[in-house]
Amino acid sequence: MSSVISVLRGSLLERTIHHTSGCLKCARGEGHPLWVLTVGYPGGKTRQVSLRPEQVPQVREAIEHYHDCKQTLEAISELNQFLLRLDREESKNQERES
Ligand SMILES: [Zn+2]
Secondary structure: OOOOOOOOOOOOEEEEEEOOOOOOHOOOOEEEEEEEEEEEEEOEEEEEEEOHHHHHHHHHHHHHHHHHHHHHHHHHHHHHHHHHHHHHHHHHHHHHHH
């Protein structure tokens, strides 16, 4: 992959595909590992993207980065909510004092 994907929502799934005939590996019951990115959407919809093996480390990292970013946004949001309440309390107090 030439471009670097930094943030990705979804989860990694490893699947094994089996050919029905004409494949020695599958005849031995081994099958072929296949990595899939699954992404859920509102309404229970999911999208699946097949990945090439060399894409997997980058995708795994981007998913971790997504969760890090989400946690950071949650923390900022909580802080802003607190500031909003604090601001309201302060203006209430000022009304009483004046
Ligand atoms: Zn096969």
